[in-house]
Amino acid sequence: MTINDALHRLLLDNLTTAILLLDAELHLQYMNPAAEILLAVSGQRFHGQLVSELFSESPEALHSLQQSVHSANPFTRREAVLHTHNGQQLTVDYAATPLHNRSATYLLLEILPRDRLLRITKEEAQLSKQETTKMLVRGLAHEIKNPLGGIRGAAQLLARELHEPGQKDYTDVIIEEADRLRNLVDRMLGSNKLPFLAPANIHEVLERVCQLVDMESQGGITLIRDYDPSIPDVMIDREQMIQAVLNIVRNAMQALASANPPVEGRITLRSRALRQLTIGHNRHRLACKVEIIDNGPGIAAELQETIFYPMVSGRADGTGLGLAIAQNIISQHQGLIECESQPGNTVFSLYLPLEQGATNP
The missing domain is CATH 3.30.450.20 (PAS domain)
Structure with missing residues (x-):
């Protein structure tokens, strides 16, 4: 040579x-x-x-x-x-x-x-949509809650002027419906409380969700645990994270219940450690990935780009708030949530940084 x-x-x-x-x-x-x-x-x-x-x-x-x-x-x-x-x-x-x-x-x-570049581009678009949606929902909620307060107050004043109990039934309906709408708007906005971050074992969070699902499904759904025991403690608000994961798992349970033809429901909870993960404009040396996988009918293609928006649901009786709340919680933890779905395999992926400091990619 x-x-x-x-x-x-x-x-x-x-x-x-x-x-x-x-x-x-x-x-x-x-x-x-x-x-x-x-x-x-x-x-x-x-x-x-x-x-x-x-x-x-x-x-x-x-x-x-x-x-x-x-x-x-x-x-x-x-x-x-x-x-x-x-x-x-x-x-x-x-x-x-x-x-x-x-x-x-x-x-x-x-x-x-191209995978990493496409993923970063997709994440940035998703985060931008999320911020736009938050601003839209907060503005809409403000416009709804103000007149609701006036309607409720007027109904209470009117009730005091009525002397026949039968007439008060009408004002009670107005007050109850105003309260229902206010609660719905509050759920759309999510919690205003910032997460209280403390070291926690992510698998304890997943196990708590499994316990709740077992009780709710009464053993009707097979839960598969696939954990990476090497993952260190994550800085999270434990209760909020349980709520986020539970919302996604319940979404999977409802999808399995509506499967036609019926399937033997399986939900897999998987955890993995990732290195050099970019979320938005920050690169994290180490991150935790949690996947919630179900074998249900999948999410309709026309809904996959909007499933994290409030009030968007694939079910007639759905509120469309569970996934929006889960996304808000993950976002407050500086993380990211993604979804890929096809019939028989729907995967929700949660990414959480394992260190507080991050660098620009």
């Missing part, structure tokens, strides 16, 4: 972009450490194997790689979804460039992961 060859190899090995070099038959000849990390493979182990053994996209994509080699035309694909050999799914941009020398033809693949 010449000095130039050694320098070129050193440059490739230290690039943060994943680089793969394939021969004319699409067998792997080289992959740099960034590619090994991205695809979770060993370049030495997969040397000489077809690229389809490393990851797959579609038959058309493999044909495009072959065409690129034979026609000597480079191409770029945006936001391609790769399925790796170990079952991982990656969203990437990649560029294929044919290389020719006197003795052989190669194909250079440059792969840029």
Whole structure:
């Protein structure tokens, strides 16, 4: 190996972009450490194997790689979804460039992961929507509560002037309905009390939720616990966090109860520790991820973008406040809540920082 060859190899090995070099038959000849990390493979182990053994996209994509080699035309694909050999799914941009020398033809693949960037963009949009919704709800609540107070007060004064008990029934209805609306508005706003943060074991929170669910369902739902015991204590308001998780689990219970055809209900509570997680504009060294997974019918596609809005519900008898309250609680803990749903598998993911300090990404 010449000095130039050694320098070129050193440059490739230290690039943060994943680089793969394939021969004319699409067998792997080289992959740099960034590619090994991205695809979770060993370049030495997969040397000489077809690229389809490393990851797959579609038959058309493999044909495009072959065409690129034979026609000597480079191409770029945006936001391609790769399925790796170990079952991982990656969203990437990649560029294929044919290389020719006197003795052989190669194909250079440059792969840029997009998952993190797409996730950050989605989170920022979600946080922005959340703040807009909060402002809208608070303004609306203020406009509703003021006249409600006047209506209730007027009904009380009118009741004092009435002498027949039968007539007071009407004013009682006005007062009761005004109180009901006021309570509904208060629930929309959520608690004004800031969370009282103290170290707590997240699994104690999840176990408390499991106890409540067991009592409510009377054993009709199978609860699966999948905990990571290495997660340290989290700085949370224990009671508020129980309420947030319970709201999501109850939502799952109601979805399972409405499944048609009926299913044997399962709810999984899973915890994992994450490193270098970005929430909004802050990067956290360590975070806790809690997933609530159910095998219900899933959330309608048209509701998935708005399920955290107050008064949005997929059930005719639903108030649409449980998830909005849960999101507000998680937000007050500087965390994030996400949802992915398809028939038979709905996943609510809660992300909570495990340290108080954070850095800008």
